[in-house]
Amino acid sequence: MTPDIDALVAIDVHTHAEISAQGHASLPHDLLAASEKYFKAHGHRQPTIPEMAAYYRERRMAAVVFTVDAEHATGHPPIPNEEVAQACAEHADTLIPFASVDPWRGRAAARTARRLVEEHGVRGFKFHPSLQGFAPNDPLAYPLYEVIEELGVPALFHTGQTGIGAGVPGGGGIRLKYSDPMLVDDVAVDFPELRIILAHPSFPWQDEALAVATHKPHVHIDLSGWSPKYFPPQLVRYANSLLQDKVLFGSDYPVITPDRWLADFAELDVKPEVRRKILKDNAARLLGLVKD
Template identity: 45%
Template sequence: MRAIDMHCHIPTEEGLRPFAPFQAATSGYYKMSERERAIPAADFARMVCSHEVRAVLVSVAAESATGQPGTSNDHIAELVAAHPEAFIAGYACVDPWRGQAALAEIERAVKVLGLRGVKFHPIIQAFAPNDSRFYPIYELCSSLGVPIQFHTGMTGVGLGMKGSRIHLKYGHPLALDDVAADFPNLCIVACHASWPWQDEMLMVLLHKPNVYNELSGWSPRYFSAALKREIAGRLQDKFLFGSDYPALTYERLFADWENGGYAPEILEKVFYRNAQRLFGF
């Protein structure tokens, strides 16, 4: 195994469904027109395996904010069960605005479907992670012992679109500092490099022992000098590999990571050892 991908979207028809209103903008931002079409699950699994990767499948449920149905957690669980050689785990996607129904779905996803975490995209879902109205979600995840992933920083979703109703403020990583302080036993994973707030993200990582950073969706070529220094230095146990596929390809990411000047032992930690230690993969 070359890497554990902590952030892999699902390029099936159902997996792409939540992003349909934003497809043109997102494809343009990531220059991914050749990867924007749905493919069969078996082909997806073969592609992941061909790169010696095992992926954590994620998606989003944002119907309250966008009107677009999300990916079902049953679909995520079925893919993991059908292709364990490619997919090491699945994370539940839940609409945070659904109140008690959201809590019930998290419990079902973890206890019945066997999903191993929960993923939120606060920008698309239009919510502030540190809004106390969502604290029951964190209480439940903490009691279940499952991590939560939060999108942070810029998003290509809705970029350049009039009327997209996308508010970037919800991606600020400082909101996660509040959540980490109030739920010290909850494992929090900030997704992406948090640009343009990379320094703020590093501050939270340094201060909060229960916060980690998965670096998908952003080529290592464009990491800030401070981020590169921390990956190789005092925060080396806090970073996780992710692709954000289909936004970025494994070919590009592995080349950029391996040409980044990192020692082999640092790459091993980022690629898979940190994930194995934290999540028992």
């Protein structure tokens, strides 16, 4: 079963599984607390994946769900990708599983990625270079990208500022430089058939992200992590014109809800035909939910 695209209001390509069925959090407490403070989301409840399914189903939306495997850099075990995939499979009418594999696992990461796609139905992979502590263009990740490219599924990279570690001494050890989209430009050159998503308005590298997405045919941008009323003007301009087929709706749920995001997006001066592309058509094509 896959989501009924015609019946959907939108496809949210950026949501987080923050807690496992056993109550294991996706991040260490100090980093999670910093993120909540950054997003002014104190006390927000961490929904389980079945609860996320009910939430999105009620809104007639589909959602891409993932966690982040940053165990090498943080020492914190991730939520198992297999658990995310299984829970999404139980709600396949509304949830789409992505996985996260720590690039520091080397060639074992590549084998894991193949198994997750072929045996568990994973539809893409999430990278958070700043949290995982690696530069996207570091050759250590190349065996992993090679497999993802071969399998034909997207790779989504966090770009720009992050609320994780914000305000913690030393940023919790998180280096913002790893989330410069120009580092992903190297990946797009070296893996020309890899489908790439640059996540978030990429402050302070917004122009760089627009340049990469304009120049490289398989690079897309998701709009998660910011309320649309704060989008840089050039991002709105490109989304409404040159990049109208390559920009995707994403919320960053649960720290930003799709309800808030969509209400603010409705206030933007976006062409009606482009609005539909951003909300679901571009994502449906990229995720292979419709024929390209």
